[in-house]
Amino acid sequence: MYRTHNCGELCEKDIGKEVILSGWIQKKRNFGSLCFIDIRDYFGITQLIFSRKLVDKKFFLGKEFLIKIKGKVVERSSKNNKIPTGKIEILVSQIEILNSSLPPPFSIENKTDGNEKIRMTYRYLDIRRNPIKNNLIIRHNLALEIRNFLSKNGFLEIETPILINYTPEGARSFVVPSRTHVGKFYTLAQSPQLFKQLLMIGGVDKYFQIVKCFRDEDARSDRQIEFTQIDCEMSFVGVTDVLTFFEYFIKHLFKKMKNIQLEPFPCISYSDAMKMYGTDSPDIRFGMSFMELNNLIKRKNISFLKEQELVIGIKVTKCHNDHDQINFFLKKIENKNIFWIQYLPDKTFLSSNSDFMNEEIMRIFINHFQVTPGDFLFISYGKKRKARETLGKIRLEIANLFNLKKTKIFKPLWITDLPLFEWNEKYKRYKSVHHPFTSPKEEDIHLLEKHPESIRSKSYDLIINGIEIGSGSIRIHNQNIQNLIFKHLGFSVKEIESKFGFFIKAFEYGTPPHGGIAFGLDRLINLLEEDDDIKNFIAFPKNNYGKDIMIKAPSFLKKEKLKELHFR
Template identity: 75%
Template structure:
């Protein structure tokens, strides 16, 4: 049986006179009494069909999303539609077959649907019929293909690593899989292919990559799924700059070839400078508003109310001058923090206002002068404990950008963050944990700090931030057995635990491990940034919701008692 001679998106004026067969879903039906028009849709596009009254018995039985097969002649279309590729022709139908019927869909299969996200996730297979989702999946395919081609042409080979592994301490919780054969034992799903790609380097592979599925048992959100895809890469005989230079070229290539966007050279700053200047390790540098520390100013001018605060830091914005005061006031109402003050310097030079009574006009002028403020500028100042003060002002900075539309979606501003701390103290567990992962190499000049000041050790790690979102993260790996064991020790692992969890890995270090390093990019996030979208679910064929649940297949679900017994879990 021939289902089609052509698809629904390819016929054009040159095909007039041809007899064709098409198959597809009904998009629209227009009943004009003696004449009927149907728009038929498939993966490739839409074609208008024309029926005479003799088909009225079968036409009246049809509905939207019915799957039909037709045979007919291509003719010029009287009322042309230049919004679709087939808009200059239509098909006079001579034969029609119903291939399958359809009940009424839970939402309209249109580009601008009336479907809520929950309904569209339950009936995801219907949502995929809509152009926005279908085209997103095509975009994802094209980006993935471009990635594979670029890395392959630059000496990387794609290697698959195991999905059923042992659980390793990489920061997040692992999903576990019970073993039926090995009673009481469990596999874990990989949070990343980290150990295996390092073992590949030990195995003599020079450059590896993988479009890898990874799993983390943590809260999902709009920019993260519990099941996600990363572009995983590793290289032998490299240092930090080798990786940054190559993958800056890689990202530039992707943006140029996918979106025709030419990126400038990526600036590079240390983690400590990022925190000091922006209050976050993921700064959005599309707009200014750099942090200015004010402790010295406060001490010098004896501003008593602020004198004993651990940190006083502020930002200046020049954008409010062009903004209505209703919008300004609505913004201020959203800010609720007792360790925060703002200063309005209105266009009239004599008008200066603040939300704190202790700030006299003389004090206000001191701040305005220090910030080199001009009429129309606004100052935002946060004070208190160092970490919380910077964190709060960083949030204010982003709120300002969001509220006053300072984020230009057409601008892409990549930034490398280097020298990230190797370890951080975990209060609840009363021990250190790795900021990246336990296999990240410390900077040689900081290794002596391991015994006395571990939290001050900088690592040979780096993050790629684009428009305030972490897109990639990598490091030079430890290739020395003594240093690796030392890091494990500072993470609170006993010799027995090291042997149990990493014995095979430490053993591999005894066979000439090369210096190596790598990086992993979040594919979902990268696509999201490229397409200026706000929700990665739009670019995943079958995503989970924000609670990690698959609404369509209702996973996770309970197992029957027989299955639990089979797995020795009853």
């Protein structure tokens, strides 16, 4: 028997019991003839006390040694109210070393001295630390809650293939050579997209899967080359049906996991999001939506801005009086097409554009924005897209500077009606914004021949605090429209048949209207816990270069293996 109890459960009611515990040595302290050891397992920490005579001089006990002890539960003289076992300790009568340990390369503590590289190299040791262990528990609990909720609402969990044929879905795919089919390759699935649509054609009403997906793209702190997706699809639904149900789903998860009651999710179009915030994933916790100023410019005849395609601005209120911090931020703005105005407490003005600005012009802007002393205005101008992008970045930097991104506050919103196509300059043709199976809005189909860039799709993204948490769409269920979209994406009839023939064929057998959404599980946990790196919630993550530095993947293959796979 390795243990009668774990290291996190003994308490005052157990005083007097003879117990057996097993665990790793967290700390060791010698006080004359007595020794104290903190022993740790998955469940917690218990303090041990024993006479030095119990341990032979050759019997060395180091940190992270795995030991088994037998002893009696006694009351602890100096109690520790920070841990559940802090009122007792074990008076040890026997000690056995189950396994020794090298000195750990970093401290196995909540606040460790190990940097990310060393902790990822020894990830199995990092998992022993409470922050990582608890993150994995949170992930388990969230996955369990997702499964229970969707199952109770009529969704069927179905696994779909990982090794599939190559289909263009936007990102690059990982390819896997076939040993038995010379010269042929599988690809690792970027998503279960086609299979979940085929499940709807197969008569499944609601499907879900917590699934691994693979995309050969640059890793970041909020993205991995292999990631986990909460993948969902429903038959006989429109946009409103999907948004209504999954708002309910997300509200349930926040309430269950964090006891947070989310407000109703606002819904704005992609076009309005770009106009108001300069991004399709706006953080709306701190307001500061853009104000268009072209009409004001013309009405007030502000000559140096009259010829600009777009002039927009934002007001930043309550800038405090940390002038050094403000000035440092302002010096970082090197864009010639943006300027700021500050309304000083003495009701005078400052501007970064002294060449063209005078008090009369500054007062026009001050009055238009209804500025009060201490406020800033930031004005961006130029081509529409660039002006909005620039002001969008300024808006986020301002929010960071003045700590406007309030913690414990979550502001979800739906972005709808995203463009169906975007122009790919490299290949001189259109590509799908989401994927080729997204349904266009019926009222926009007539634009397909002459203005494909203006077609809106039946798509939707869920944004929470500026982070894209989920993305989905209503799918095309008409064979003619699907073929038409393929052709406008530059696929030949032969390519359509070779890559999607099986899928197009399925459309001939009564395809129901259907739609779905996929949520990033890693991002969702990261958001819920207000962390800044999804690697903290993945047991064995890749680094930001897509490498697993623990197992040294990717790696080279020996010539014999390459020959077996028909590579010379």
